[in-house]
Amino acid sequence: MYFMNLRGAFFNNYINYSSKVDYKVEDNYILMLFFKVMKPMIIKYTNYTDGIHEFEFNEDAKTLGLNEPLSGNVNLMVRMDKSHSQIVLNCKLTVNAKFDCDRCGEELTAELKSDFKLVYLFGNNPDNSSETVNLYYLTPEQDKIDLRPDINEYAILSIPMKKLCKEDCRGLCPTCGANLNKETCNCTKENINPVWAPLLKLKNNSK
Numbered sequence: 001m002y003f004m005n006l007r008g009a010f011f012n013n014y015i016n017y018s019s020k021v022d023y024k025v026e027d028n029y030i031l032m033l034f035f036k037v038m039k040p041m042i043i044k045y046t047n048y049t050d051g052i053h054e055f056e057f058n059e060d061a062k063t064l065g066l067n068e069p070l071s072g073n074v075n076l077m078v079r080m081d082k083s084h085s086q087i088v089l090n091c092k093l094t095v096n097a098k099f100d101c102d103r104c105g106e107e108l109t110a111e112l113k114s115d116f117k118l119v120y121l122f123g124n125n126p127d128n129s130s131e132t133v134n135l136y137y138l139t140p141e142q143d144k145i146d147l148r149p150d151i152n153e154y155a156i157l158s159i160p161m162k163k164l165c166k167e168d169c170r171g172l173c174p175t176c177g178a179n180l181n182k183e184t185c186n187c188t189k190e191n192i193n194p195v196w197a198p199l200l201k202l203k204n205n206s207k
């Protein structure tokens, strides 16, 4: 019993220590520098004790195999919670994208952010048919988690369907093509839906 308490005390100390100094992050940083080109966005989890570890990865979109509109730096913050039975990764992904506004055609750069969780269980997949999203199995022969396939998937998913330079982009005048965010043109005869015309008349009369 005494031994178990000691273990518990040590474990707590370890967590406190790592949250203050976090030498494990530095360890990983050295690892990242070393593998900068060869093995980015890979966590060699066998190097880490049970508990919480935090990592930051930066990699160029091109190196990750990501194409337009994604470009520039891809940043991934990972909070790893490792236990004897599983590893849970809470990920925050930031990717940069360049695209043309759907309404006015202006080029814009946007920072796309997404949060997701990846779960890895130690052991073999019991039925080989697990279709659960973001659940993986780590076989005893394995010692690393390669985050790149998931990063690519989430980076692509984070591209918005509707790309607007700003939420209230006024677009281009359908008649003269003027960018209505920047100028007003003379052909701004609004087409009012005839259904609303009586209401509009009422509103104008009451002024």
Ligand SMILES: [Zn+2]
Pocket (backbone or CB within 6 Å): 101, 102, 103, 104, 105, 106, 164, 165, 166, 169, 170, 171
């Ligand atoms: Zn626009």
Ligand SMILES: [Zn+2]
Pocket (backbone or CB within 6 Å): 173, 174, 175, 176, 177, 178, 185, 186, 187, 188
């Ligand atoms: Zn116009």
